[in-house]
Amino acid sequence: MPTIAKLPAAQTPSPTDTMPIDQGSGTNGITLATLLAGQQSAIVAPTGTLLGRMSIGAGGPETITLGSGLIMTSGTIAVGGPLTGLLDGQTVDELQAAGIIHDTDSFPLDQGGTALLRQSMAAVWTYIAGKLPIATKRMVELTTNTVLDATAHNGAILVCTQPITLTANFANMGSGFTCDVLNLSTNSVTMGTGITVGSGDTALPVQMAAHISAIAYSGGNIVFWPGPSATASTGDGSGGGGDGDGGSTPSATLTFATAPSGSYAVGQTSIGVNATLDPGTAASAVQFGISASATAAPTSWTAGALVNTQSNGDTFWGAYLTMPATAGTYYCWVATPDGTTSAVSPSFTVA
Known part of the structure; x- marks a missing residue:
């Protein structure tokens, strides 16, 4: 019997070709199709693809391609561009409408890096509430x-x-x-x-x-x-000075709306003061002055200017004063010229 090496070379194999096989009871013949049935076929896949199975049921491997935004680098899958279809596959108008917001609702955000983390609405409110006390108006x-x-x-x-x-x-x-x-x-x-x-x-x-x-x-x-109104009342003081005008009455009141406060420089000018006379018919004029005493009236006065007559009949007066040339503690006075009605401000300093 000739050896295999001495046999003539076979042509392209066919599934129906027969070859001998030893099955213990003797030598039998078997076709190539029967011999290879159930065996893994040769795997042929394009470069840059994966092998897997998408079809239902058992079967051979199938080619799986990489989606947009992914690349194969040295056998490793990596992000190579926008993750279309992964993160931004839907636009906002395509998303399902959300319901009422709750503290436990969450959304993605980054915190110092590119990795996305989850944050709750309750945590956002805690952050905002902490900022409100230091928020300032424009x-x-x-x-x-x-x-x-x-x-x-x-x-x-x-x-x-x-x-x-x-x-x-x-x-x-x-x-x-x-x-x-x-x-x-x-x-x-x-x-x-x-x-x-x-x-x-x-x-x-x-x-x-x-x-x-x-x-x-x-x-x-x-x-x-609501309308203009006096914002501060300093009460009545005693005394006064100047010429009598015959128009003031003991029942009238003067109330500071704006009086000097804080500290001023010696000789500082253009210090605005305002006061309301109630009723406005009580006097045809008022005057403003500065004294070192809350009980002794000023020795010099500045005539007040009538700013307006309010809807209730009160008159609103104003003037610009110059601070004394000597440092010390002082009081601002407003009075009718006959001195029967007056008011004194809290103390302020000149330095």
């Missing part, structure tokens, strides 16, 4: 007539350095709008069209403040300011 200086607007003025302190007119358009403000107005000009700031003034007196006197609110309620929409 300060906006106004020098020309201004229409109040939510974008520029909501929640702000508006400092008027010119005697301007403020107006309001509720549509540009919205319910819940608030602002504080401080008049640091040389004359009254006027509350104009669109602003309802409770007292009817639309003038905000010099060195006084106003709180303006816009609200929508069952009665409609309104931009409201």
Whole structure:
């Protein structure tokens, strides 16, 4: 019997080709198809692909390609671009609408790196609450007539350095709008069209403040300011000086709205003071002065200027004073010229 090496070379094998096989009971013949049935076929896969199985049930390996944003580097899968289909496969408008927010709701964020972490809404509120005590209001200086607007003025302190007119358009403000107005000009700031003034007196006197609110309620929409009022009362003092005018009465009262406070430089000028005379018919004039005593009236006076007559008939007066040339503790006085009605401020210092 010739050896295998002496047999002629076979042609391309076919599944029906037969070859001998020893099965213990003798030599039998078997086809190639029968011999290789159930054996792993040759694996052929393109470069840069993975092998796995996506079909249902048992079977041979199938080619799995890498998705967008992933690459194969030296046998390792890595991020190679935007993770399309993984993180940003949906736009916001494609997401399912969320319900009412709860403290336990969470969202992704990074904390000093690219890794995404989970944070709760309760933790966000704790963070915001810790910042609220140190939050400050905006300060906006106004020098020309201004229409109040939510974008520029909501929640702000508006400092008027010119005697301007403020107006309001509720549509540009919205319910819940608030602002504080401080008049640091040389004359009254006027509350104009669109602003309802409770007292009817639309003038905000010099060195006084106003709180303006816009609200929508069952009665409609309104931009409201209560009106000017005295912010500080220092009581009556005794004494006075000057010429009698015959118009004052013992029942009248003078109340400081703005009085010197704190510390001033020797000889400092343009110190604004304001006071209200109730009733306004009690005197045709008032005067302001500075004394080193809370009981002895000043020896010199500055005539007050009538700022306005309020809706209740009270008159509002103002003046600019010069601090004494000698350091010490002093008091500001306001009095009718006949001295029958007066008020004295708390002490202040000149240094």
